[in-house]
Amino acid sequence: MTDWNAMSDAEFRKEVRQFFEAEYPEELRHLPHRPKFAEIEHWHRKLHAKGWVAPAWPAEYGGMGLSAAKLLIFYEEQQRWGVNRGRDMGVQMVGPLIIKFGTQEQKDYWLPRILSCEDIWCQGYSEPGAGSDLANLRTRAEADGDDFVINGQKIWTTMAHDATHIFMLVRTDPDTPRKQQGISFLLAPMDQPGVDVRTITTLSGETEFCEVFFDNARTPQKNLVGELNKGWTMAKALLSFERIFIGSPSLAQNALGQLESFARGRGAFDDPVFRDRFAQAALDVEDHAALYSRFADQLKRGETLGADVSMLKIWVTECFQRITELMIEAAGPDGGTIGPLQVGNVGVDVLSSFYKARPTTIYGGSNEIQRNILSKAVLGLPG
Amino acid sequence: MLSSDQEDLRLLRESARILFERAGGSGRSRKLRDAGGGWDAAMIRELAEAGVFGVTVPEENGGLGMGLAAGGVIAEEVGRVIAPEPVVVTVGLSLGLLRRLCPDHEKVGQIVGGETVLAVAWQERGPNGGPAEASCRYTDGKLTGGKAWVVGADGADGFLVLAEGDSGPVLVLADAKANMLSIKKKTQADGSVMGELSFSETPAEQLAEGPAVQDALTEAVNDATALAAAELVGLSDRAFEITLDYIKTREQFDKPIGSFQVIQHRAVDLHVMREVAQAGVREVLAQMDHETDPKTRARLASRAKARAVSAAKKITRDAIQLHGAVGYTDEFDIGLYLNRALVLSAWLGDDAYHRRVWFDAREEEGAA
Numbered sequence: 001m002t003d004w005n006a007m008s009d010a011e012f013r014k015e016v017r018q019f020f021e022a023e024y025p026e027e028l029r030h031l032p033h034r035p036k037f038a039e040i041e042h043w044h045r046k047l048h049a050k051g052w053v054a055p056a057w058p059a060e061y062g063g064m065g066l067s068a069a070k071l072l073i074f075y076e077e078q079q080r081w082g083v084n085r086g087r088d089m090g091v092q093m094v095g096p097l098i099i100k101f102g103t104q105e106q107k108d109y110w111l112p113r114i115l116s117c118e119d120i121w122c123q124g125y126s127e128p129g130a131g132s133d134l135a136n137l138r139t140r141a142e143a144d145g146d147d148f149v150i151n152g153q154k155i156w157t158t159m160a161h162d163a164t165h166i167f168m169l170v171r172t173d174p175d176t177p178r179k180q181q182g183i184s185f186l187l188a189p190m191d192q193p194g195v196d197v198r199t200i201t202t203l204s205g206e207t208e209f210c211e212v213f214f215d216n217a218r219t220p221q222k223n224l225v226g227e228l229n230k231g232w233t234m235a236k237a238l239l240s241f242e243r244i245f246i247g248s249p250s251l252a253q254n255a256l257g258q259l260e261s262f263a264r265g266r267g268a269f270d271d272p273v274f275r276d277r278f279a280q281a282a283l284d285v286e287d288h289a290a291l292y293s294r295f296a297d298q299l300k301r302g303e304t305l306g307a308d309v310s311m312l313k314i315w316v317t318e319c320f321q322r323i324t325e326l327m328i329e330a331a332g333p334d335g336g337t338i339g340p341l342q343v344g345n346v347g348v349d350v351l352s353s354f355y356k357a358r359p360t361t362i363y364g365g366s367n368e369i370q371r372n373i374l375s376k377a378v379l380g381l382p383g
Numbered sequence: 384m385l386s387s388d389q390e391d392l393r394l395l396r397e398s399a400r401i402l403f404e405r406a407g408g409s410g411r412s413r414k415l416r417d418a419g420g421g422w423d424a425a426m427i428r429e430l431a432e433a434g435v436f437g438v439t440v441p442e443e444n445g446g447l448g449m450g451l452a453a454g455g456v457i458a459e460e461v462g463r464v465i466a467p468e469p470v471v472v473t474v475g476l477s478l479g480l481l482r483r484l485c486p487d488h489e490k491v492g493q494i495v496g497g498e499t500v501l502a503v504a505w506q507e508r509g510p511n512g513g514p515a516e517a518s519c520r521y522t523d524g525k526l527t528g529g530k531a532w533v534v535g536a537d538g539a540d541g542f543l544v545l546a547e548g549d550s551g552p553v554l555v556l557a558d559a560k561a562n563m564l565s566i567k568k569k570t571q572a573d574g575s576v577m578g579e580l581s582f583s584e585t586p587a588e589q590l591a592e593g594p595a596v597q598d599a600l601t602e603a604v605n606d607a608t609a610l611a612a613a614e615l616v617g618l619s620d621r622a623f624e625i626t627l628d629y630i631k632t633r634e635q636f637d638k639p640i641g642s643f644q645v646i647q648h649r650a651v652d653l654h655v656m657r658e659v660a661q662a663g664v665r666e667v668l669a670q671m672d673h674e675t676d677p678k679t680r681a682r683l684a685s686r687a688k689a690r691a692v693s694a695a696k697k698i699t700r701d702a703i704q705l706h707g708a709v710g711y712t713d714e715f716d717i718g719l720y721l722n723r724a725l726v727l728s729a730w731l732g733d734d735a736y737h738r739r740v741w742f743d744a745r746e747e748e749g750a751a
């Protein structure tokens with residue numbers, strides 16, 4: 001087994017880059033939509049054979065065991081080459097939770113299946129009445145013999161129509177003083193009569209997310225991860241690394257590159273007003289990257305990140321949105337046209353970038369919620 | 384663990400902060416403004432003793448030999464207390480020129496030692512009021528013409544003047560008390576004075592000549608631009624702190640105004656802006672220390688100034704709004720920060736100007 005962390009950063013980066021450049025299918029680079037598993041299965045097999053599906057997991061569980069520093073490099077290279085993250089909710093979310101809180105039996109059973117994508121996971125947290133106020137969730141799970149019986153509804157469940165399993169937060173005790181209590185973390189199979197998945201069409205016409213209805217659906221009690229009624233704190237504990245990842249510069253950097261080639265092709269730079277706004281956006285991206293590396297350096301020094309890392313997400317997602325808005329402006333009368341717009345010999349899908357940018361300020365804790373967090377946890381403002 | 388470089392900068396920041404706070408912080412700056420907008424000669428000597436002016440001057444010429452990143456640390460501290468002493472002018476411009484053109488000249492040691500302060504006069508005002516082609520002449524040891532936007536003109540002991548000599552550009556030194564030198568003083572928003580100089584056969588000593596003069600000027604202006612950005616970063620930092628304290632303590636509707644979400648979110652936006660500016664400007668200064676190509680250095684300096692100005696404008700202006708009417712008074716310190724931000728923004732190019740310069744430089748590099 002290779003000890004990646006023993007390599008120099010430069011060597012490691014080279015190794016990762018070479019693998020992506022040589023092996024990643026060209027037609028899957030910078031995919032504008034979320035793929036179904038079948039579309040990327042071939043790539044996943046290669047990654048799996050290489051042992052690179054789970055860069056962050058400890059090696060003993062089949063991961064690469066990367067340090068924070070190496071992990072950042074891995075993701076930077078992935079994003080640089082436009083490598084799709086695949087159906088990674090298993091790897092990114094359930095896996096780490098099972099590793100941290102699961103029993104040996106759960107680890108032995110679930111982890112290899114996540115790596116091989118034998119199980120494909122979706123995340124069932126949000127409900128119609130529980131969005132930003134997630135702790136308001138009402139989907140019930142009640143013990144019945146060896147099983148839990150689940151009733152309720154999840155919504156906005158990304159790619160639930162292409163998943164075999166759902167990890168969910170459910171209410172296991174409805175009578176607690178605080179609504180954050182009485183919530184548990186549960187794994188459930190999707191392929192059963194009590195689970196009904198309906199796709200929701202997004203603004204861009206894609207079917208990316210779903211409603212999932214539970215009508216006396218069942219899952220064995222042994223699929224409870226961690227302690228009963230302790231799901232809330234467990235789910236929170238997972239967020240720390242995600243928080244820098246979601247604020248990484250790559251989305252905005254890629255969009256800026258797209259904007260630049262599109263605007264150049266369309267002659268938009270002849271307009272001094274456009275030039276200024278482009279310069280503003282480009283500088284926003286550069287200076288964000290400087291702030292990002294400050295946090296990344298902190299991780300590399302082995303420090304844990306504080307709540308202030310939220311500012312990366314606020315800045316970069318809003319910047320990403322402005323960049324895609326500029327693309328639409330540069331498109332002029334084509335700004336409402338679906339599909340790639342031709343500039344020179346490349347097609348730039350302006351609307352799809354625009355749509356992709358919209359929800360980034362909504363999910364992962366909306367930007368308003370991030371501002372609430374910063375104002376209290378970092379600025380110490382009252383109330 | 385911080386690297387040793389970072390550790391050096393941290394210590395430098397700490398000692399500069401202590402020095403300014405002991406001297407009286409922003410209260411001292413207010414007093415000096417009220418007394419007519421000059422600086423404090425004793426403070427110049429104290430800063431010199433701490434090595435401030437020689438921060439980027441090589442050790443063999445009596446400086447600390449630390450580089451622009453260290454200069455930026457000091458400039459940030461100057462900005463935090465809006466100190467009127469011409470630190471950026473000295474480190475960036477006057478020593479920026481002298482250390483490149485004539486590092487062994489006696490003036491270098493005198494400036495580093497705080498015995499003398501020189502201002503730099505290079506821009507000229509055209510008939511429409513804006514900057515114009517230079518036309519100031521130097522022949523037979525005498526200067527003729529005019530210079531505008533000279534920062535520190537009121538207290539400087541002399542002027543480093545860029546002029547056209549008999550065979551190309553020259554850098555000359557004119558004494559502030561020289562004959563046939565008149566100084567028109569223009570008071571700035573922060574109470575400081577900017578000078579318009581006119582020379583009619585004013586005696587001056589030549590320090591350097593040839594194309595090197597123009598090159599050194601370009602680099603000195605790059606340095607000063609980036610350092611002014613750092614000063615704005617420090618200023619923004621402190622202006623935000625003052626505002627944050629205020630919204631935590633001012634009560635309306637029986638609560639601190641900082642408990643209202645709209646105020647909280649605006650405060651967060653200012654905080655994020657200050658952090659982005661700080662990270663961006665510090666990165667630029669560190670990169671400029673390792674960059675030798677003047678064009679790339681100019682692009683970097685523009686990036687820093689564009690960011691620092693836009694952040695400082697937004698932070699100081701929103702700060703006034705968040706203070707309510709007291710923010711509009713002269714009595715509250717926050718106004719001093721707004722006024723200094725106005726002056727530092729206009730000096731050496733504002734954000735819109737530097738975005739233009741940055742964009743053009745980027746295009747040129749892309750084409751090359």
Ligand SMILES: Cc1cc2nc3c(=O)[nH]c(=O)nc-3n(C[C@H](O)[C@H](O)[C@H](O)COP(=O)(O)OP(=O)(O)OC[C@H]3O[C@@H](n4cnc5c(N)ncnc54)[C@H](O)[C@@H]3O)c2cc1C
Pocket residue numbers: 122123124125126127130131132133155156157158159209359362363364365366367368369372
């Ligand atoms: C593309 C996409 C994919 C998603 N995928 C998943 C998934 O796979 N699994 C899953 O569980 N969820 C998923 N979500 C749901 C996501 O987590 C929620 O959308 C998010 O938590 C916000 O909840 P909401 O949509 O109900 O908005 P609401 O909470 O109703 O918010 C509406 C507006 O009010 C603002 N607001 C709410 N509370 C406050 C407050 N206290 N202060 C100030 N403003 C406030 C919000 O910022 C927002 O602007 C996805 C969402 C999107 C858009």
